[in-house]
Amino acid sequence: MDSGSTPRLNSLEIRLRIVDRFYPSSKTCCVCGNIKTDLKLKDRVYVCDCGNQMDRDLNAAINLERCDQYKTA
Ligand SMILES: [Zn+2]
Numbered sequence: 589m590d591s592g593s594t595p596r597l598n599s600l601e602i603r604l605r606i607v608d609r610f611y612p613s614s615k616t617c618c619v620c621g622n623i624k625t626d627l628k629l630k631d632r633v634y635v636c637d638c639g640n641q642m643d644r645d646l647n648a649a650i651n652l653e654r655c656d657q658y659k660t661a
């Protein structure tokens with residue numbers, strides 16, 4: 589059972605690392621720009637020191653949208 593779940597975890601981790609190298613969208617606060625380096629994969633809600641609290645996917649989506657704006661600007 590354990591050996592069956594390991595490859596799936598590894599491929600997910602590799603994909604996340606590629607995205608992170610490109611832009612740390614899920615770790616960056618979309619309000620103040622602070623990067624939360626200790627954000628865990630199981631943390632579904634992004635909580636920042638500035639008081640921002642939102643779904644981590646929504647936070648990442650906002651950051652990716654801004655990232656695209658920077659690239660085309
Ligand atoms: Zn913040």
